[in-house]
Amino acid sequence: MTTPVYEFPWEWYTFSRAKYRLQSRSQVASRPWLGGRSVYGPHAQLWVTELTMSQQEDPTRQEIAAFFGRLDGQAGLIRISDPTRLRPWYDRDVTPTRETFTDATVFTDATGFESGYLPPDVYVLTAADQGDNTIVLGGFPASTAGVLTRGDLLQVKPNGIPGNCPNLYEVMVGAASNSDGEIGVEIRPRLRMGIAAGDQVSLRYPSTVFRLIDDDQGSIEMTPPVVGNLGFSLIEALDQIP
Numbered sequence: 001m002t003t004p005v006y007e008f009p010w011e012w013y014t015f016s017r018a019k020y021r022l023q024s025r026s027q028v029a030s031r032p033w034l035g036g037r038s039v040y041g042p043h044a045q046l047w048v049t050e051l052t053m054s055q056q057e058d059p060t061r062q063e064i065a066a067f068f069g070r071l072d073g074q075a076g077l078i079r080i081s082d083p084t085r086l087r088p089w090y091d092r093d094v095t096p097t098r099e100t101f102t103d104a105t106v107f108t109d110a111t112g113f114e115s116g117y118l119p120p121d122v123y124v125l126t127a128a129d130q131g132d133n134t135i136v137l138g139g140f141p142a143s144t145a146g147v148l149t150r151g152d153l154l155q156v157k158p159n160g161i162p163g164n165c166p167n168l169y170e171v172m173v174g175a176a177s178n179s180d181g182e183i184g185v186e187i188r189p190r191l192r193m194g195i196a197a198g199d200q201v202s203l204r205y206p207s208t209v210f211r212l213i214d215d216d217q218g219s220i221e222m223t224p225p226v227v228g229n230l231g232f233s234l235i236e237a238l239d240q241i242p
Contacts, residue, residue: 003240005164005209006071008080012064017052017231020082022170022188045189046238047168047208049080052231061220061228068218068232074211077164077237081207082153088203089149091117118147124156124199125182133190135169137201140177148185149174155206156191158199164240165193168208192241210234 024042031038056064071078096116122139135156140147148171156167169187177183212218213233220228 002164003075003077005077005079005162006067008067008078010205012053012060013081013083014054014056015051015083016054017050018083019048019050020084021048022046023048044238046236047166047210048213048233048235049082049210050231050233051080051083053229055223056220056228056230058226061226064228064230065218065220068212071212071218073215074213076211077240078210078212078234079162079207080210080234081205085151085153086205088118088147088152090147090152091203118203120202120204122201122203124195124197124201127196128191128194130192130194131190133188134184134186135191135195135201136182136184138180138182140181140183142177142181143179144181145176146174147177147183152203153206154185154187155202155208156195156199157202158193158195160200162207164209164237165242166208166236166238166240167192168206209237209240211237 022045025044025046026042027040029038029040053064070076094116118141119139122137124135125138126136128135137154150171150173152171152174154169154171155162156169157163158167169189169191172186172188175183175185211234213235217232217234218230220230222228
């Protein structure tokens with residue numbers, strides 16, 4: 001039976017401190033006669049995160065406690081994004097323009113359409129195999145500089161579905177799109193599974209699948225009358241890779 005993945009609700013993205021990084025795991029042997037160390041690997045690269053939430057009051061405090069209870073400790077799966085990289089740097093740096101409908105009207109709240117951002121999703125242009133460290137993407141604005149910046153995050157969604165397999169990747173070298181809106185990207189970690197042409201790639205709110213690092217995570221420290229403080233640490237669920 002497939003283990004369900006519980007999405008961390010967006011309204012709870014109220015963090016006071018955050019670490020969200022890619023960690024390499026290598027095998028190391030000392031060289032006592034020659035000095036230094038021999039390093040083999042990395043045998044794995046995985047996302048780890050440590051998040052501290054702002055103070056929470058009821059009913060949110062008790063809802064968060066119930067969410068962690070539902071995970072059943074380390075047995076459960078949780079999907080969560082890096083709260084500091086919810087969009088590519090291009091979107092965070094650009095000044096959008098506002099547009100109206102064709103008859104020059106706007107929405108009832110007096111706002112219009114925002115343009116100038118990257119599309120929320122692009123697509124895989126060329127199939128790639130598990131273990132590859134480059135992917136080719138299409139669907140970007142044509143001939144645009146800096147559409148991806150080193151450190152941007154991408155989430156691959158095979159057939160448009162997030163699924164249980166961790167599929168979050170970090171851009172290693174930024175680049176511009178060509179005249180067809182295409183770009184080749186070096187990524188880490190290496191592809192966790194084979195991907196097909198046409199698979200969706202999310203630029204907004206990219207996330208991956210984690211487990212609690214131990215069964216004590218998510219414990220809320222209460223300050224009377226009803227104020228809660230908590231932090232939690234997660235480790236990517238590599239056991240979900242096919």
